[in-house]
Amino acid sequence: MPASELANPQPFGPGRLASWWASRPVLSFVLRRAAALVLLSLGITCVTFVLTNLVPGDPAAANLGQLAVGDPTAVAAFREHYGLNKPLPVQYLIYLDHLVHGDLGVSEQTHNPVRHDLATYIPATAELALISIGIALVVGITLGVVAALRRNRLTDHVLRVISLAGVSMPIFWIALLALYVFFFRLGWAPGSGRLDPGANPPPHLTGIYTFDALVSGSWGTLWDALSHLMLPAIVLAGWNIGLLTRYTRSAVLDVLQEDYIRAARAKGLRSLTVIFRHVLRAALPAIVTVLGLLFANAMTGSVLIETIFAWPGIGQYAYHSATSLDLPAITGVSLFVAVLYVSINFVVDVLYGVIDPRIRIT
Amino acid sequence: MTELTPRDLWRGGLLRTRVRQRRVRRPRGIAAAGALVALAWVVIAVFAPLIAPHDPLAQNWTPFLHPSRAHLFGTDELGRDVLSRVVFGARLSLPLALLLVSLSAAIGGGIGLISGYFRGWVDGVLMRLVDLFFAFPPIILAMVVTAALGPSIRNAVLALVVVSWPSYARVVRGLVLSIGNSDYVLSSRLIGRSARVALLRDVLPNVAGPVVVLATLDLGNAMLLLAGLSFLGLGAQPPVAEWGSMVANGAQNFEFWWLATFPGMAIFTSVLAFNFLGDGLRDALDPRAQAQVEDAKP
Numbered sequence: 001m002p003a004s005e006l007a008n009p010q011p012f013g014p015g016r017l018a019s020w021w022a023s024r025p026v027l028s029f030v031l032r033r034a035a036a037l038v039l040l041s042l043g044i045t046c047v048t049f050v051l052t053n054l055v056p057g058d059p060a061a062a063n064l065g066q067l068a069v070g071d072p073t074a075v076a077a078f079r080e081h082y083g084l085n086k087p088l089p090v091q092y093l094i095y096l097d098h099l100v101h102g103d104l105g106v107s108e109q110t111h112n113p114v115r116h117d118l119a120t121y122i123p124a125t126a127e128l129a130l131i132s133i134g135i136a137l138v139v140g141i142t143l144g145v146v147a148a149l150r151r152n153r154l155t156d157h158v159l160r161v162i163s164l165a166g167v168s169m170p171i172f173w174i175a176l177l178a179l180y181v182f183f184f185r186l187g188w189a190p191g192s193g194r195l196d197p198g199a200n201p202p203p204h205l206t207g208i209y210t211f212d213a214l215v216s217g218s219w220g221t222l223w224d225a226l227s228h229l230m231l232p233a234i235v236l237a238g239w240n241i242g243l244l245t246r247y248t249r250s251a252v253l254d255v256l257q258e259d260y261i262r263a264a265r266a267k268g269l270r271s272l273t274v275i276f277r278h279v280l281r282a283a284l285p286a287i288v289t290v291l292g293l294l295f296a297n298a299m300t301g302s303v304l305i306e307t308i309f310a311w312p313g314i315g316q317y318a319y320h321s322a323t324s325l326d327l328p329a330i331t332g333v334s335l336f337v338a339v340l341y342v343s344i345n346f347v348v349d350v351l352y353g354v355i356d357p358r359i360r361i362t
Numbered sequence: 363m364t365e366l367t368p369r370d371l372w373r374g375g376l377l378r379t380r381v382r383q384r385r386v387r388r389p390r391g392i393a394a395a396g397a398l399v400a401l402a403w404v405v406i407a408v409f410a411p412l413i414a415p416h417d418p419l420a421q422n423w424t425p426f427l428h429p430s431r432a433h434l435f436g437t438d439e440l441g442r443d444v445l446s447r448v449v450f451g452a453r454l455s456l457p458l459a460l461l462l463v464s465l466s467a468a469i470g471g472g473i474g475l476i477s478g479y480f481r482g483w484v485d486g487v488l489m490r491l492v493d494l495f496f497a498f499p500p501i502i503l504a505m506v507v508t509a510a511l512g513p514s515i516r517n518a519v520l521a522l523v524v525v526s527w528p529s530y531a532r533v534v535r536g537l538v539l540s541i542g543n544s545d546y547v548l549s550s551r552l553i554g555r556s557a558r559v560a561l562l563r564d565v566l567p568n569v570a571g572p573v574v575v576l577a578t579l580d581l582g583n584a585m586l587l588l589a590g591l592s593f594l595g596l597g598a599q600p601p602v603a604e605w606g607s608m609v610a611n612g613a614q615n616f617e618f619w620w621l622a623t624f625p626g627m628a629i630f631t632s633v634l635a636f637n638f639l640g641d642g643l644r645d646a647l648d649p650r651a652q653a654q655v656e657d658a659k660p
Contacts, residue, residue, distance in 0.1 A: 043494040047503075051510050161392065164641060168582055168634040172593045173609050173626030180619055296499040303501055304590055308613055322505040323513070323595045334506045338498045 029353050037346045044338045048331045049095050053088070104335070105328030109321060114332035117317060122336075123207025124194060125306070125313030129298040131210075132233040136240035136294060141287065143241070144248020145275060148256060151249075159245060166242025175235045175305040182231060189231045192310035195224050232309045236301045240294045244287070251286040255279050285355050292345040299337050393642020399635035407452035414446035418603040426618050436620040438611060440601075444620060447603035448628050454604050455632065458519055459584040463577050465523045466584075470530025471573060477531065478538025479561060489535065492528040500525040501590055508596040515604070518597035522587050526580065533576055537569045579640030582633040589629050605629045 021028050079085055083094040098104075104114035147159040182189040190196060194209055202212040202221045210229065213222035255261060256279065264274045302315030310316075314333055321329030406413055415434075416422070420442065427437040435444035477488040495503070500522075507521035538561075541547060547564045551557070555564075591597040592606030600607065605625040612622020 039490075040493060040497055043490070044497055047494060047498075048506070051506050157392075160641075164392075164637050165630075165634060168586070168630060168637045170586055170589055170593075170606075170609065170626055170629045170633070172590065172606075172613070173622060173629065176609065176613050176616075176622050177619075177626070180616065184617065299499045300501045300590075303505070304593065318502065318505060319594055322509045325509050325512070327509060330506050330509045334498060334502045337502050341499060342497045 026354060030350055033346055033349055033353070037342060040342050041339050044335060044342070045096060045099060046092070048335050049092050052327055052331055053091075099335075104332040107321065107329040107332075108326045109324050109329060114329050117329065118314065118332060118336055121312060121314040121317045124311060125299075125302050125315055127208040127210060128229065128232055128236060128302060128306075128311060128313060129295070130208075131229055132236035132301075133240065133294050133298055135233055136237040136244055139237065140241040140244025141248050141280075143245040145252055145280070147245060147249040148252035149275075151253065156249075159249075163242040163245040166238050166245070168242075169238055171235065171239060171301050172304040172308060174238060175232070175308045178231055178235050179308060190224075190227050192308075194228050194311065195221070196228075199224055232305060232311060235305060236298060239297045239301060243290065243293065243297065247290050248283065248287055251283040252279055254286070255282040258282070285352055289348060289352060291348050292341060295344050296341055299341075390642060390646075392638050393646075396635045396638025396640075396642065399631055400639055403452055403456060403632045403635065406449055407456045410449050410453050414443075414449040416443040416446040418442065418446045418450040419601055426615070429620050435624045436618070438608075438621050439615050439618075444608075444624055447608060448605070448624050450603045451605045451608065451625060451628060452632075454515075454598065454602065455585055455588065455629070458515070458588060459581050462519050462522050462526070462584045462588065463580050465519075466526040466580070467530050467573060467577050469523065470527035470532075471534045471569075473527070474531040474534025474536075475538055475561075475566075475569075478535040478542065479557075481539075485535070488531065492531050495525065495528040498525070501587060504587065504591060505594070505596060508591065513596045513599065515592070515598045515602070518588060518591045521591070522584060525587075526584065529580070530573065530576065533572060534569055537572060538565055541565050541568050575640060575643045578636060578643055582636035582640065585629065585633050585636070 082098075083091050086094070102115050104118070106112070107114050107117055110117055143159055143163070147156045147163075150156045179189075179192070183191055195201060199221065202209055202218050202225075203216045205212045205215060209225035210222060213219070213225055261274065261278055264278050265271075269277075299315070302311070302313055303318050304315070305311075306313050306315035307319050314336075318330060318333040320326070321333065421440045423433065423437045423441040423443065425437060425439050425441045427433055427441075429436040433443050433445065435448060438444055438447070473488055473492075477485045503525050504518070504521040507524055508517050511517040511520065542561075542565060547560055550560050550564050588597060589604075589606030589609070592604050593610045595607070595610065598604035598607050605628050608625035609622045609629075612618070612620075612625070615621050
């Protein structure tokens with residue numbers, strides 16, 4: 001039992017509940033965040049619902065495609081399924097009910113349920129995004145630490161220019177140039193796709209080829225998958241490297257001003273030891289807060305470059321569905337990405353709040 | 363290392379005057395370079411008909427001509443002069459990015475102002491709305507909006523306004539809240555100014571600086587997103603000369619590198635210019651960055 005409760009015993013009633021709450025700051029913090037997450041997710045469904053209802057003209061025509069519109073029974077079934085003859089709030093509830101049951105509608109383009117399509121395309125993008133975020137974390141944090149340590153010297157200014165260039169690059173253009181130079185001209189990188197043409201994917205476990213190949217011990221496939229991954233992953237990391245360099249630099253600078261770093265230096269610890277054991281450890285929580293942003297950038301990037309690398313992920317799926325005005329598909333993608341994004345931010349928030357008690361107050 | 367070298371003195375701050383000069387000058391150099399390149403692009407956009415050697419839409423030449431003296435950037439798949447198209451592309455990208463940022467700043471700024479001024483439940487509702495829009499990665503939300511409205515450059519700008527106003531709302535609200543509680547605003551209220559006048563005369567001018575920085579940084583971002591949407595085919599429609607769609611063209615005619623390289627370079631240099639400019643402005647105006655600059659290195 002916490003000391004506060006012992007010192008100030010409360011009778012039964014609301015005061016007791018309040019003190020129970022107050023004595024469990026972490027739990028109340030996590031619950032408040034979780035409630036916010038649920039509300040935000042509801043809000044997201046609201047936005048996607050409004051957007052699908054924004055389409056000018058007949059939603060049945062927009063969702064079923066031109067062929068099915070001629071068929072009155074199909075149109076009637078569609079209207080019944082989505083409650084289109086009912087008022088909007090009821091339609092929204094029906095929409096929510098469908099979502100809860102995993103029904104995201106049927107893609108006009110592939111004629112598959114959107115949920116099925118998402119399940120097919122997500123592993124490829126997950127693999128690409130994870131590897132690229134990994135590359136960005138290693139390179140970006142290293143460059144940021146170097147920039148902070150060499151602050152206001154030439155190295156710092158050069159890194160500043162590089163990181164600004166990183167966030168200024170049109171990623172689709174860099175992807176194209178990289179493919180042209182390293183594949184078409186030099187032949188160092190394999191062409192587009194996830195594997196060489198004709199190669200069989202590894203036995204399906206997660207759909208993440210490198211992982212599946214590693215688990216099943218197919219080393220040839222692993223190498224094949226890795227070599228196809230490298231170029232798109234590096235291109236995709238560019239934006240995030242620029243961002244992380246800037247962010248790490250300022251986080252490390254904040255820490256470097258602390259007295260305990262001076263003390264660590266003064267007692268004669270080697271610079272590298274100080275950096276790893278004290279500086280980075282203190283700066284990492286601040287760096288972790290951008291994880292959500294890294295994810296958002298990776299998703300934005302994969303929408304723009306997956307077509308160039310013929311990478312069969314949800315970026316390419318989003319691109320094809322948006323350009324063919326396949327509304328159920330593109331809404332499904334945005335719903336999935338947005339909910340994942342707020343969930344990542346939720347986890348980051350909670351982790352950060354648990355690590356750093358000062359955050360919980362706000 | 364027992365003897366003090368000039369380098370140690372420099373590090374220890376005994377030669378601080380020199381350090382201070384260096385520290386202030388460098389970022390300004392970057393900002394100045396940015397301003398110069400941005401200005402160059404504005405000049406190109408304004409005088410495009412005088413600068414471009416040919417009509418950007420005229421299909422007068424053999425397709426896929428290599429860059430040469432006659433066509434510095436080569437010709438595209440329809441035999442149009444790529445240099446002229448890049449030059450005329452500036453007439454589309456720059457004003458549209460400016461329009462997009464001004465609209466977002468006006469809408470977001472207005473909402474932030476209302477939120478910070480009224481506080482209470484108005485603030486709560488508006489800020490939850492802002493959170494909601496932050497929940498979507500920008501380009502994905504913009505894709506849904508353009509897919510719902512139909513692809514055109516106008517709808518692309520609209521979609522990007524929808525995704526970019528929230529950051530202005532959040533910044534302006536925070537500024538209004540903190541400035542509204544500052545001593546000079548309170549004393550201006552004490553000498554009898556109404557809340558509305560205080561908001562306009564005392565708060566707004568101090569909100570303007572950070573918003574300008576944000577807008578400058580956002581300008582580059584806006585150009586990137588706009589070019590991205592056009593690259594996806596959701597923005598400018600052919601035959602308009604637009605940088606993003608020109609890169610998309612180059613992607614389709616992959617082996618003719620000059621089709622994508624030059625318009626991409628145009629996007630890159632103009633975005634970089636605005637980012638340099640915004641970065642320099644932020645350092646100049648942000649008190650926290652200055653405090654950091656003044657501190658000694660440990």
